[in-house]
Amino acid sequence: MTDDTVRVWLVERTYSDDEQNIIILTYATTDGQQYFRKERSLTSFSDVRDTTAAVDADPENLGSTDPEDREAYATEAQRMAAEHDPNDVI
Template sequence: MTNGTAETTRVWLVERTYSDDEQNLIVLTYATTDGSQYFRKERALTSCSDARETTAAVAAEPSNLGSIDDPELETQYAAEATRMAKQYDTDDTI
């Protein structure tokens, strides 16, 4: 499934969590609309005024995508990615 360019795959934000291992680290998880693949992006917050935008979708290199082997998580990610794709444009800030 590609909806990016010929070299990338479009993935949609499905989860935003704080890292358990490191303070001030946010983990953004994006997934394909079929829920079969995911892309994780880690973002360190450097200060209280650190305001970097998070977009609804990103184009990920296929080599940076992981496979989802848990059917329940795959269903959850597919539902959320599909909802995001219907509700937002790719460059919308979330």
């Protein structure tokens, strides 16, 4: 992490309803206030890309978490931070 980035932790992994083979990874700050969303398209069964416990995101790419999700995101981000190193493959 640098002074120009914010560490966010994996809090949710879902599959897109709209398109096939899209995985949506949601990372959040440990206070649950902000989130970072990453979409991945899987092009084949052999397309393997690791998902890490945390990523360092540009603050401009963070969104404000919906109030109803904040507590759950904070709880999960704090759990991930306590149990994993940022580069652990999840």
